Amino acid sequence: MSSELPALLGGTPTRPDGPPAWPLPDPDVQAAVARAMASGAWGQYHGEHVCALEEELAAFHDVPHALACASGTLAVEAALRALRVGAGDEVVMAAYDYESNFLTLHALGAKPVLLDVHAHNWQLDETKLEAAITPLTKAVICSHLHGGLVHMRAVMEIARRYNVGVVEDAAQAPGATVDGKPAGTWGDVGTLSFGGSKLLTAGRGGALLFTDAQFHQRAKTWLHRGLQQWAPLSELQAAALRPQLRKLSAATAHRATRATTLLTALQPTPGLSPLGAPFSVRSEGASAYYKLGFQYDPRAFGLSRELFVKALRAEGIAFDVGFKALHVGRSPSRFRALGELAHATDAHDNCVMLHHPVLSGATSDVQQVADAVAKVYRYRDELTRPA
Numbered sequence: 090m091s092s093e094l095p096a097l098l099g100g101t102p103t104r105p106d107g108p109p110a111w112p113l114p115d116p117d118v119q120a121a122v123a124r125a126m127a128s129g130a131w132g133q134y135h136g137e138h139v140c141a142l143e144e145e146l147a148a149f150h151d152v153p154h155a156l157a158c159a160s161g162t163l164a165v166e167a168a169l170r171a172l173r174v175g176a177g178d179e180v181v182m183a184a185y186d187y188e189s190n191f192l193t194l195h196a197l198g199a200k201p202v203l204l205d206v207h208a209h210n211w212q213l214d215e216t217k218l219e220a221a222i223t224p225l226t227k228a229v230i231c232s233h234l235h236g237g238l239v240h241m242r243a244v245m246e247i248a249r250r251y252n253v254g255v256v257e258d259a260a261q262a263p264g265a266t267v268d269g270k271p272a273g274t275w276g277d278v279g280t281l282s283f284g285g286s287k288l289l290t291a292g293r294g295g296a297l298l299f300t301d302a303q304f305h306q307r308a309k310t311w312l313h314r315g316l317q318q319w320a321p322l323s324e325l326q327a328a329a330l331r332p333q334l335r336k337l338s339a340a341t342a343h344r345a346t347r348a349t350t351l352l353t354a355l356q357p358t359p360g361l362s363p364l365g366a367p368f369s370v371r372s373e374g375a376s377a378y379y380k381l382g383f384q385y386d387p388r389a390f391g392l393s394r395e396l397f398v399k400a401l402r403a404e405g406i407a408f409d410v411g412f413k414a415l416h417v418g419r420s421p422s423r424f425r426a427l428g429e430l431a432h433a434t435d436a437h438d439n440c441v442m443l444h445h446p447v448l449s450g451a452t453s454d455v456q457q458v459a460d461a462v463a464k465v466y467r468y469r470d471e472l473t474r475p476a
């Protein structure tokens with residue numbers, strides 16, 4: 090019999106071997122990489138795989154153009170450059186977002202204009218977008234984060250009215266659907282990441298999605314120096330990605346089923362409210378769950394956020410704190426803030442997220458997550474008491 094105590098208090102961890110490793114072993118990826126070795130594609134500048142992956146990404150997303158590159162961060166920069174963002178321009182983004190998007194704007198000499206997020210799901214609050222737009226505004230960056238979805242239809246309607254470009258960062262949402270369309274296809278340019286933790290992974294890598302041929306051409310030109318792309322995806326990376334893309338829809342549906350099971354099992358827990366479907370109010374769509382984010386209420390749960398995360402990690406469950414908000418602890422000269430950014434501050438303080446690999450497993454895997462949370466909740470007082 091394993092001890093009932095939380096691992097942090099000396100009990101047996103719920104998952105003694107820790108969270109599942111990512112990427113999961115995949116015979117199709119292994120075979121594709123082996124074939125790329127056998128054919129010599131692995132050593133080529135221009136083989137079949139990068140071109141084929143670009144075509145398959147475009148087909149999957151139902152857009153005319155896709156472009157592969159070395160990272161998701163670079164994809165966002167190429168997207169901004171395709172929209173002609175440069176020195177002196179303003180770019181609107183959520184105050185709770187991936188930090189490198191903010192830093193990329195500085196690298197381009199542009200000024201981030203930080204918008205608050207919605208109270209209920211901590212995604213960019215499109216109802217405040219119009220008030221943020223000035224004659225200097227060149228673009229908006231929208232990132233779907235932690236299983237939440239940005240209300241893209243409304244964003245696009247406002248952006249079109251003011252002739253402002255939109256970069257839709259779908260690094261955390263490949264395979265998600267937003268209001269009936271694939272995530273990454275609402276914006277003028279969509280971006281993806283193939284980083285080592287991401288849902289589609291080659292360790293590193295990224296891609297851009299375009300409906301407009303001119304934006305595609307501009308990004309392509311900027312990513313090339315003469316005949317060569319200067320930060321490309323390799324043939325071997327593309328070979329590893331292609332079988333993953335073929336299975337993405339099935340994998341997304343599998344994760345969504347597990348997420349629903351988990352959220353149902355977690356429902357009696359006070360202080361944990363999911364950022365995405367099925368309980369989201371405004372955003373219509375199906376999440377991809379790179380992270381399963383929650384609004385954590387330390388008072389309702391009875392444990393500080395740091396102790397909650399620490400106790401669950403000790404159980405072998407990959408919970409983590411969320412991002413730092415971009416306006417917290419940063420000189421106000423580095424951005425312009427629209428209003429108080431109170432909900433973004435709340436997200437900074439109270440976001441927790443579960444990393445996705447456990448959602449690709451069996452029902453018993455997500456049941457373990459729920460059991461571990463319940464155990465930590467039962468022992469919240471003992472966990473809080475100083476040793």
Ligand SMILES: *Cc1c(COP(=O)(O)O)cnc(C)c1O
Pocket residue numbers: 159160161162163187189232258260261282283284293294295
């Ligand atoms: C991971 C991520 C990126 C950057 O991707 P890299 O390939 O690691 O450069 C960009 N935006 C978001 C929201 C991400 O989660």
